[in-house]
Amino acid sequence: MAVDQIGSSARAVRKADRIGTPRGTTMRKVRRTAALLLVAALVGTCGATFPDHGGPGWASPGLVGGGGWPFAGVPVSAEAAKGASYIPGSSVLRLGDGRVRLVPFGTDTVITVEASDPRVEDAVLADTVWLTGGAVPDGGKATPAASREVYREMAERALLDLRLLTRPNGASQASWYGAWRYSWPRDSAFTAAAFVMTGHLPEARRILRFLAGVQDGNGQWAARYHADGTAVTDGREPQLDSLGWVLWASWLFRAQAPEAAGDLPELWPMVVRAADHLTGSLDAEGLPPPSSDYWERKPDTEEDPRRPTLGVVGPVLAGLRSAASLALGVGQREKASEWGRAAQRVAAAVEQQFTPYGYPRSPVRGGLMDTSVTFVAPPFAPSDPGVDEAVANAFRRTSLPNGGVLPGEKWSGNPDVAWTPEMALFALTAATSGRAAEAVSHLDWLAAHRTSLGVLSEKVDEHGEPASVAPLGWTASVVLLALSALERPLPIPGAAQEPRVS
Structure with a gap:
């Protein structure tokens, strides 16, 4: 797809510098090309088919929060993320120089303070209390012991990121940047489901209330x-x-x-x-x-x-x-x-x-096969051997050398860049269907390809590096559902609750 060419703009500028082309001329061409490609991207997949590599001003390996209402998330620059890590159980960031970055309670402005500042302890405690108000799934006994700590950290980060992406009115945004900074009913439904299965019910209720409030009278959503x-x-x-x-x-x-x-x-x-x-x-x-x-x-x-x-x-x-x-x-x-x-x-x-x-x-x-075959498999439909075979077939036919998957066969976008929501959906189906080893394999790949801050991005490039926006709410929610399903099978609509009708 043309949008995947946007990442080449910076390379074009560097090449111009090498061969002596006037930089201003090159930059004008790059801007015109990027603008056209960006418009074309609006017809993309998952609500967010934009460049596989972010440029200065928007690339971020994660968000900083502070534990206080309204749970504002502010992106971390790639430069600030060097040597940085989240304080465990929080969205508070310890920088490489030892200082701490957070968003104070009741604001949406990030600040950097000394580690001894009392606001650091307050913010970390607030995040930790929220996490412990529900469950942080790690896959349970179905997961190898060596993986559980990694999974728990991934789930912790996914939950905290989803909270930062959910506004006080229940609008759950796909991510924080540009065309992702909107609420898709599809993505929001998965976020609500993840909050349900982890026991963070106030957040699930807010999201569903938001969806009820914006629904058209004819039952549809924009x-x-x-x-x-x-x-x-x-x-x-x-x-x-x-x-x-x-x-x-x-x-x-x-x-x-x-x-x-x-x-x-x-x-x-x-x-x-x-x-x-x-x-x-x-x-x-x-x-x-x-x-x-x-x-x-x-x-x-x-x-x-x-x-x-x-x-x-x-x-x-x-x-x-x-x-x-x-x-x-x-x-x-x-x-x-x-x-x-x-x-x-x-x-x-x-x-x-x-x-x-x-x-x-x-x-x-x-x-052509694509990930939607998982939509007629557990946990969305009762188990069926023919569907199980089709799921395996779809995974084989969309797999990439980097270990990930494309959204579908003959994908019109970058044929070398994997998409994390699709991999997470394969993990969810496997986990709910009792194929624990398969689910663990998919989840291991997702865990190994997070950003330097441990955040799940939208894509993974041909070199195995996280790409596009991070965090992506849909991936975070499906990963949480998959980890929950490894601990106990998710209920399946129509499997037992549905009445017999003629």
């Missing part, structure tokens, strides 16, 4: 939102998979924490609107309409533009199953039956349209 809840108007159509993911996260919240869910009166009306919309969207074959999915590209670019991708169908199926189970749990049997029948129609469509071809992205013979 593709993404500003932190104040206003929709981003950049021409992107609503993305149907987000409804399924929010329904799944809502069911998980209610199933794991019914009392906390009872304190969120907005939850049931939000579920009704989203599930009714999905039910009403199904065609005669039981499929939802074509829509952009987590790749965030227009349906007419797919192998079969007439039908939705598995990246849409999988979340819709999980969402309808989740809604039916949630409805049954709150005594709404009529809605449970209605949404359960809709889920059965989608499941039958998957069996007819995707299963014969091995669950490719588009339902065509010889269709």
